[in-house]
Amino acid sequence: xxxxxxxxxxxxxxxxxxxxKFAEKGTEIAETxxxxxxxxxxxxxxxxxxxxxxxxxxxxxxxxxRNHFQQMCARIGxxxxxxxxxxxxxxxxxxxxxxxxxxxxxxxxMATRPxxxxxxxxxxxxxxxxxxxxKTREDVTVDDLxxxxxxxxxxxxxxxxxxxxxxxxxxxVPVELSMDNTAVLQSAMDTGYASxxxxxxxxxxxxxxxxxxxxxxxxxGMVWIDSQNASEDLYWFPGLFNNEK
Amino acid sequence: MTTAKQLANxxxxxxxxxxxxxxxxxxxETQTKQIQAWCELVLDYQKHIKSYAIDxxxxxxxxxxxxxxxxxxxxxxxxxxVLNALKDKGLxxxxxxxxSRALLMWRSAEEWAKLIFNWAERSGMTNTVCTLYELQxxxxxxxxxxxxIETWVLKRALRVLEKKGKAVMFDIQPNDNDNSGGVxxxx
Numbered sequence: 313x314x315x316x317x318x319x320x321x322x323x324x325x326x327x328x329x330x331x332x333k334f335a336e337k338g339t340e341i342a343e344t345x346x347x348x349x350x351x352x353x354x355x356x357x358x359x360x361x362x363x364x365x366x367x368x369x370x371x372x373x374x375x376x377x378r379n380h381f382q383q384m385c386a387r388i389g390x391x392x393x394x395x396x397x398x399x400x401x402x403x404x405x406x407x408x409x410x411x412x413x414x415x416x417x418x419x420x421x422m423a424t425r426p427x428x429x430x431x432x433x434x435x436x437x438x439x440x441x442x443x444x445x446x447k448t449r450e451d452v453t454v455d456d457l458x459x460x461x462x463x464x465x466x467x468x469x470x471x472x473x474x475x476x477x478x479x480x481x482x483x484x485v486p487v488e489l490s491m492d493n494t495a496v497l498q499s500a501m502d503t504g505y506a507s508x509x510x511x512x513x514x515x516x517x518x519x520x521x522x523x524x525x526x527x528x529x530x531x532x533g534m535v536w537i538d539s540q541n542a543s544e545d546l547y548w549f550p551g552l553f554n555n556e557k
Numbered sequence: 558m559t560t561a562k563q564l565a566n567x568x569x570x571x572x573x574x575x576x577x578x579x580x581x582x583x584x585x586e587t588q589t590k591q592i593q594a595w596c597e598l599v600l601d602y603q604k605h606i607k608s609y610a611i612d613x614x615x616x617x618x619x620x621x622x623x624x625x626x627x628x629x630x631x632x633x634x635x636x637x638x639v640l641n642a643l644k645d646k647g648l649x650x651x652x653x654x655x656x657s658r659a660l661l662m663w664r665s666a667e668e669w670a671k672l673i674f675n676w677a678e679r680s681g682m683t684n685t686v687c688t689l690y691e692l693q694x695x696x697x698x699x700x701x702x703x704x705x706i707e708t709w710v711l712k713r714a715l716r717v718l719e720k721k722g723k724a725v726m727f728d729i730q731p732n733d734n735d736n737s738g739g740v741x742x743x744x
Contacts, residue, residue, distance in 0.1 A: 426590060427571070505576075533587050536577035540629050548577045 372409050375453040382459075413452065413460035416441055421471070421484035428551030429534040430485030431497070434458070434473060437482050454480070476501060481551075487532050492517075492525040496535075497549065504553040505538070505546040564620060567605050570598055579629035581638065595631070595639040600648070604663040609707050611640070611649075611659050662710055669703060669714035674723055674742065676701055683744035686727065689715075689736040709733035715740050 370377050420440050424432055434454050441452060461482060464471040470486045476498045483489065489497075499514050500506040511522035526547045529535040538546045572578040572594050582588040602621050603611065613636060616622055622631040631639070640659060643649040647665050652658040662669075673692065677683055680697060689711060691697070698704050703711070712733065718724035718740075728738040 429587075530582075530584050530587075533584055536575070536582055536587060536591075537580055538577035538629075539580045540576065546576065548575065550575065553575055 373451060375451045375456065378409075379453070379455060410456070410460045410463055413456060414464045416444070417457060417460055417464065417471070417482075418484075420444065421482065424551075425484060429532070429549075430483060430487070431534055431549060431551035432482050432484070433552070434480040434482055457482075485532070485534075487534075490525070490528070492521065493529055496525050496529060496547075497552075500547075500549050500552055505548040507541075507544050507546050509544055563606055567602070570594060570601075573598065573624055574627060576627055576629050579624070579631050579635070581632070581635045592638055592642050595635075596642050596646070599639060599643065599661070600663040603661050609660055609662065609710065611661050613637075613640070613657050613659075660709065662713075666710070666713040666717050669706070669710060670717035670721075672701070672703055673711075673714055674718055676703075677742040678744070683742045686739045686741045688739045692740070693736065707734075708736040711736070718742070 364371070367377070367381075371381055372378070417437065420437055421430070421432065424440070434457060438452060438454055438457055441457075458473050458480070461471050461473050470484060472483050474481050474483055474489065474494065474497075476494060479501060481497065495515055496506050496511060499510055506526070508519055508522045508526070511517055511525070512519060526535065529547070529549075530537060534549060534551070536548045536550060538548055572591075578591065578594070582591050599611075599621065603609070613633070617630070617633060617636065622636055624630075637656070640649055640656075643661065644651070644659075647667075648662050650660045652660060676698065677687075682697075687695075689708065692703070692711060693706055693708070694704070703714075706714075712729065715724055715726055719726055723743055725741045725743065726738060727740070730737055
């Protein structure tokens, strides 16, 4: 009877040897890959560092460039803003940019809070910041501001960007705005005011619901009531009121 | 009477065009802010039209409390809230019990007193006698902020200095608007 290949002691030994050889080769290949990879990573680090050093001023000055840079970092899974002391922040020195911006955002919000009760359109914040800092802050985009404000939220509650319809507002007081409050803001976005009637019409709310939400906002000091309007009382957000309109 | 021309270059605060500024606010904190802003506006306005007197009835229809452009008026209770807040700051004195007329200083008597005394020290006028008239209209004070100061305001300022022992007044008449008499500043 003819025996098939497997089974003999020699065959077993041979197969063991082959396995060991494969494993050896595998380790070898993995090692090369790791070393290649770390070499690549090293190279990448140097390049990115060179790039950042070379374009640091550009990153700080040119908003478009900054945006592209942010996107590039996001794509390769790097957050240069994770911490100002972090490796990337130190390497790239862009963390400071947003920290400085954050401080300026706080300044503007504090200065305008007596007037607006802690609600300011993101675009108005940008304009005020640009005016206040003259030439050095010419090119700050709302995107930069959103990033800076996001970082401020680590300081605790208070600063956040809220989306109202298609526009964005910055809230600088630690008030938890309800969905209804935000809806009132949305209704007042263009005119600066809301009323019980417009809210009921716009959102199909019963009168009580509209009144409750408005009274809450008055209590928080965000809304002023105007009782001299001919048809009904108007509820104004000073933060959304614009004289120039 | 205040004319439109007089107000042509007056800088109204942003609140003046903000309709709810003319409704007294129910939220206490907001109301405090509101009254404070009204106080500042009244003082700036009076300073601009160079008036030291305010008549409540007249003021109700003046541009100060009535913004015709946005059709808003501060109601009379609001006007009294504002004027009494100014009284609490020591900047307003009612002229009658009914509170229909008041005298208004856009700078407190203490502040005027300080300005006048600083001038006296600076120009070596201490320990000599000046007439009230000299302090109001003299050549030496032409460049001072208190030049052309109203007599009653000047008298209140000098009384402050007298109380502090920094001045002595002579031959002062009880009538608020009589500027006869003099004062000696003490170094």
